[in-house]
Amino acid sequence: MKTIMARSIQDSPSKRQFHWTTKVSNEEEEEEDLSPSSDTKSSDLKQEEEDPNKLLCPLKPQDQESAATSRQARAVSRLKSVLGSIGRNRIMQLLMTHQRRLGTKVVGTLFGHRRGGNVHIAFQKDPTSEPVFLVELATPISGLVREMASELVRIALECDKDDEKKTIKAAGTAGRLIDEPVWRTHCNGKKCGFANRRECGAKDWEILKSVEPISMGAGVLRIDGGDSGGGSAAGEIMYLRAKFDRVVGSRDSEAFYMMNPDSNGAPELSLYLLRV
Template sequence: MMRQHEQIVASLPRNSSCKSSSKIIPASFTRSTSNADAFHHKALVRRPAAALHQTRSGVSTFLRSLISIFTFPSFLPACRWLHIPTHLSVTPSLGRKVTGTLFGHRRGHVSFAVQDDPRSEPVLLIELALSTSTLVKEMSSGLVRIALECEKPPPAPRGGRAAASRLFAEPAWTMYCNGRKCGYAAARAWTESDRHVLRTVQSVSVGAGVIPVVDDGRKGSAAEGELLYMRARFERVVGSRDSEAFYMLNPDGNGGPELSIFLLRI
């Protein structure tokens, strides 16, 4: 079929006009030069200079009146709703690497604080359902996985809008340590004792030790023993708006204890 098509194309006679450089003019085309000659010989009518000056002055007057109406002093008071209040505080977004500090009295509950950098205020402070001495024992095993779970808010009514809340704003959590349910953890505001701890260790990037005890007025705080801390860099992984994880990083890469903390809203 292709060979037959090539034979048909080869048998078609070529017109000599294909090789000519002259233009092809249709037979129905009639050239008329009367209109063109009349156009060239027709004198151009120019607008008088006085009329042109009046037009320009009218445009400039209009522009000046328009600018006087929309000057900024008279325009801004009418749009006060565009003003952005300066008292609004926006929570800074966390990066991929954060500073995590586990601290607490030896016989008291351990707290977990998350900071964007070692000198900033904590964006998350949770009191875990685990004593500091128990956490030390779990860390000696080389692997600690802490899961904090909370329930999702009820769905919005039909036609309504569900209340969006940040994962860090959840007040209460069910805690599991290495697969065992330990009790309930709670997010809390940081106290003067927490401020003292974080200020004391703000120059420490990675390490553990003992901090002098400061009595913050809590009942029985003096009888809870010395205050221990462990501080490290954590890798923060966001799965969704309902799940985040913090993986402790070993700076030397020597295969030290592994610690992972998961926040889950299910």
């Protein structure tokens, strides 16, 4: 009897120990199954590195700068490809057209040699830019000054529409009114010969630079040296300088009205360009 009880007592702890050990091992296995392995963690990290869209944190300033730089580089490359498809002559034409475009407010200068020089009329976008429109009339500057002293002066320059076709054929672009080369001139209703459009020469530019600080006024300049060269740059130069309002009626008509605060709203000088 004692032997049987001793065996039962010895067997019972061993069984409890066996079951407890099995339970602990099962719990550890379950915890190992629930916890991700190192291989799984490394694969997840690789996937996160390969897929940046899964990252919820914003880009760093350095990354933003690099992204902006890459976008700018792509835009520049696209612009170069577009410009490469356009001829060089066409690009130069577009640039010249943009530079020579007039606004509604322009600076106008009338000048000519005091002794028998013809009137030159120049319109500029601003006092420092080259003239967009420079025309030489067949009227002496002294006669125009006398007209302006006695009454309001209206100068009309007319050209034919057939001349527009010649201008388009020569330049290869749509003819603007201010690009017409030859004009019939009328001053206060009287015919005054023809006017010729000119490119701004060195002597003309010297005169315009001399009156650059003047916003409005009239006077006489002393230009020394050189010959007239078709212009009127040597000796005493009479000038009239003011701001003009530019009004475009159509592609065949434009008007320039001199702004003078002392004339009670009526311009002392008006210039009309007409294509008839």
